[in-house]
Amino acid sequence: MDYKFNPKRIYIEEGALEYPAGRFIKDKFSDKGVPIKIIKTHQRITGIPGKTREQGYREAKKTLVVGIRKSKDFQTCKPSAHYQLPLxxxxxxxxxxxxxxxxxGKKPYLRVYVNIDDILQKAKKYIEERAPEETIFEGAATSDPLPVEEYTGNLKESIEFFAKEPLGRFRFVTKFTNVDSLLSISHNEKTRIRFSLNTDTIIDKHEQGTPGLIDRIKASGKVAEAGYPTGFIIAPIFMYPGFKEEYSELFKKLKEELADTKVTDIPFELITHRFTNRAKKNIEETFPDHDLPMDESERRFKYGQFGYGKYLYSKEEMEDMKSFFEDQIKEHFPTGELTYFV
Ligand code: SF4
Known part of the structure; x- marks a missing residue:
């Protein structure tokens, strides 16, 4: 299956046409006959079709907005990084x-920023402010940045920038697999490319529009082969009949893929499924036929920091899962590290 992102409509801020990536996107998609609307810089996006929330959501996911990142401050990104890198x-x-x-919101259209040099110059200022401490930037806090990489080259630019910054580090996570344009560039081991994995059962049921497990594993093998630090997020972890066999198979395949590479330090971030009342309501409106297990009576309610709570698996279930995953990591990746399990 082809996971190439082919937008159905594009909005381009007029200021974005002053940048090579803005012009590239306009020329490329004009040639393909994709409707393009030139809008004012920072103008609100209106006119994405969809009578129901579900339709609006699906249409938004086929809509690309090409814009300029204002010079405002970067968001912080604790605990895994210091700042978000807005790409x-x-x-x-x-x-x-x-x-x-x-x-x-209800129409999560894709937005890309084309003024990458400004963004990286801002990152440089943050690095200088924190010197001699290292500063870590996360490139996937509000997106999966890989599907739009072939149109912007933002990841490539960022990776090459951080390769030359002794006190800067970059990381991002993806479920996508089009890593080839990143393999032969200079990264100086300053960028960690993490992959978000799940079992094929969960990907088929709940992660439509994303590559399957084997393709993600192969992409991780390519970046490891290219000498990048890598890592894995397994999330959300669900308990379902046969889940241990399938997650065990995931570790086995991953081990096989990485066997011929030199990677040793492999962090694993593991997140069990949880939901809030608000997320459940959103999901029910956006995916009326969803079959995500979200029965409150089967979960433990935990109050959160900000007054709203989440529904988690029970303590016993969490302990069982944690020890299972710890054993899997020890067995398949003795030098790997369980960064956290929540
Ligand atoms: S979880 Fe799925 S929809 Fe959300 S950013 Fe990642 S790949 Fe995209």
Whole structure:
């Protein structure tokens, strides 16, 4: 299956046409006959079709907005990094549980920023402010940045920038696989490319529009082969009949793929499925036929920091899963590290 992002409509801020990536996108898609609307810089996006929330969501995921990142401050990104690196927002994937479904509103269209030099200059200022400490930037806090890479080259530019910054580090996570343009560039091991994995059962049911497990594993093998630090997020972890066999198979295949590479330090971030009342309501509106397990009576309710709570697996279930995953990591990746399990 082809996971190439082919937008159905494009909005380009007029200021973005002053940048090579803005002009490239305009020329490329004009040739293909994709409707393009030139809008004012920072103008609100209106006119994405869709009578129902579901239709609006699906149409938004086929809409690309090409813009300029204002010079405002970067958001912080604790605890995994110091700052978000703003390269893009949203992604063409249709993962039902995606946290961006809650944070990006009802029409989570894709936005890319074309003024990458300005963004990286701003990153440089943050690095200088924190010197002699290292500063870590996260490139996937509000998007999956890989599906739009062939149109912007933002990841390539960022990776090459951080390769030359002794006190800067970059990381991003993806479910996508079009890593080839990043393999032969200079990264100086300053960028960690992490992959978000799940079992084929979960990908088929809940992560439509994203590559399957084997393709993600192969992409991770390519970046490891190219000498990048890598890492894995397994999330969200679901308990379902046969889940241990399938997650065990995931580790086995990953081990086989990475066997011929030199990677040793492999962090694993593991997140069990949880949901809030707000997320559940959003999911039910956006995916009326969803079959995500979200029965409150089967979960443990935990109050959160900001007054709203989440529904988690029970303590016993969490302990069982944690020890299972710890054993899997020890067995398949003795030098790997369980960064966290939540
Ligand atoms: S691939 Fe990631 S960012 Fe895209 S919809 Fe799925 S969870 Fe969200």
């Amino acid at each position: 893009s927002t949203s992604c063409p994937g249709l993962c039902k549980y995606c946290y961006l479904n809650t944070t990006l």
